[in-house]
Amino acid sequence: MKSFPDAKFLLLGVAVALTTLHLHLVWRSEHPELLEPSLLCWAAAWFVAGRREWGKLDSGLAATSLGIVAIAWILLRSASVTGYDSFLRFAPIVSGFGLALLASGFGQLKHYWRELAILGFIAIPTTSLMAALDISRLTADFASNLLWYGGYPVTQQGVNLIMPTGTVEVYPGCSGISLIFQLLTLTFIFVMLFPLSRLQSAVLPIIAISIGFFVNGIRVALMAILFAQAKRDAFEYWHLGTGSLIFSLIAVALLGGVCYYLLEQAEPSDVQEGAEL
Structure with missing residues (x-):
């Protein structure tokens, strides 16, 4: 990511697409108990990310590759979702993890702990609890x-x-x-x-x-x-x-x-x- 001049804009576009995709799948699943926390957590994660001072993106080859694999898995797995699926609870945290790797690599993951914690909250099986x-x-x-x-x-x-x-x-x-x-x-x-x-x-x-x-x-x-x-x-x-x-x-x-x-x-x-x- 560090050698691409428009990496920030590309990463922003991918983040918007992943957010929209997940909310669309949740809306289509017709499970309101998942829609509300998804909206709140995505909005909160964007709010936290928006207040961050973004410097130059710097990710190594291994981290970039893993981030691309994580996002590619989200896209491929989303194509087979027809209703409620446990995948919908884990998609946000996997998306956030992939985006963080593309942005800053392994060494800087700790700086995204708030965003990842918020997105990981969606994975909690509240219905079962x-x-x-x-x-x-x-x-x-x-x-x-x-x-x-x-x-x-x-x-x-x-x-x-x-x-x-x-x-x-x-x-x-x-x-x-x-x-x-x-x-x-x-x-x-x-x-x-x-x-x-x-x-x-x-x-x-x-x-x-x-x-x-x-x-x-x-x-x-x-x-x-x-x-x-x-x-x-x-x-x-x-x-x-x-x-x-x-x-x-x-x-x-x-x-x-x-x-x-x-x-x-x-x-x-x-x-x-x-x-x-």
Whole structure:
């Protein structure tokens, strides 16, 4: 790459093509649980790369060859993707690895650790993790306590909230685990973009989990009240309609407020460090 006069522009074009290709394949797979983190992580990786001071590209023959092989594999493998494929989770990190090798070779890979970590986050099998982590009972416990302290007659049996006029079962899909993972994704990206202290970086994921669990617990309690009052239209609105998105927005807004506060409390040296990636 170092002997080619327009190497930067060529590398930029390849990066744009790989990003577009991956997002197109994810969109075509019709799996929204993968589309959102893919959009966020690609945008964050581009943001980090855009703040970098790019000098002369310098990659050796071995690193350039391996980078070309990695990108060629992405292109060839993409041609056989027809729906959801585990390849879609690993394509971004392989693409980033190949681009980093073409840009700076083996010796400078450590300077791209933020971009690679962000793209590698997409490879985490969140769907399988959410299926394995069933917090329905905890959500039912929390919602039951909210109802009881709110003066509503409720009896809990496992994941069932029993009201005088009906029973609501807290399914895994309503447990809040999806919202929690969404907030954890945003938290990870925030930490990558704006380096905080070790304590803040450790506490922020706990805050994100707490916000997701608390907000969703309020939503479940609200649905139990609406179901008990036979307000089925309102129940469906907050269950599957726009109302469920409103609670997600509330959770994201609360997390955003916490992130803004932490950023305001960050030392000037930390902010400067983030600007000199």
